[in-house]
Amino acid sequence: MLSIGSYKVQVTTPSPKRQLALVAPSQKCKMPNNWDFMWQEFWNNTNFELEGIISLTLNGTVLGLVKYSSFSDQKPLKAIFIGHLEALPANRDASIQRIAKPVGRWLIWYVARVALQKCLKDENSPYIVLVNSVASAFDYYRDIIGMEYIGPAALGPDEDGYAFGFSAAAAANFCKAQEKRYGLPKRIQETVV
Numbered sequence: 068m069l070s071i072g073s074y075k076v077q078v079t080t081p082s083p084k085r086q087l088a089l090v091a092p093s094q095k096c097k098m099p100n101n102w103d104f105m106w107q108e109f110w111n112n113t114n115f116e117l118e119g120i121i122s123l124t125l126n127g128t129v130l131g132l133v134k135y136s137s138f139s140d141q142k143p144l145k146a147i148f149i150g151h152l153e154a155l156p157a158n159r160d161a162s163i164q165r166i167a168k169p170v171g172r173w174l175i176w177y178v179a180r181v182a183l184q185k186c187l188k189d190e191n192s193p194y195i196v197l198v199n200s201v202a203s204a205f206d207y208y209r210d211i212i213g214m215e216y217i218g219p220a221a222l223g224p225d226e227d228g229y230a231f232g233f234s235a236a237a238a239a240n241f242c243k244a245q246e247k248r249y250g251l252p253k254r255i256q257e258t259v260v
Contacts, residue, residue: 131171212231
């Protein structure tokens with residue numbers, strides 16, 4: 068499995084103190100069926116030797132998911148590709164609104180840590196590549212996450228997207244900044260069913 072285990076991470080909520088969320092390999096039973104991406108279908112089509120689906124959950128509620136892959140079983144890996152990343156939409160049904168931040172940053176942190184542990188250290192090529200950003204997320208990946216814009220990427224017929232990347236050094240810097248701002252994640256033992 069293309070994973071580095073499970074972690075408790077600090078998130079901010081409407082409550083004055085930070086809470087601990089779980090960033091971990093997801094489970095089939097936690098795949099939502101009413102989000103923008105077809106997560107249940109993604110799960111069924113995932114090769115867990117080369118791919119992973121990670122969730123961020125708080126108090127049992129899935130707040131975000133990321134699917135990533137290596138496209139090769141050659142060790143060490145050359146790069147990790149983020150194919151799909153989605154946080155629970157903030158404007159959905161009021162009973163399930165996003166209740167914590169940052170969701171996407173912790174999911175990208177996890178994928179960056181996978182890459183830092185499992186990929187060949189090549190400073191000159193993209194290390195983590197996000198391959199399907201939509202136009203509305205362009206500023207988020209460039210300005211908030213700090214990924215470098217690589218170029219256009221087709222999302223589907225007549226649907227334009229964008230590719231972003233981290234070098235190994237940029238991935239490490241992103242992880243350090245995330246940990247400094249929100250605290251060091253704590254690795255935990257968790258049984259996946």
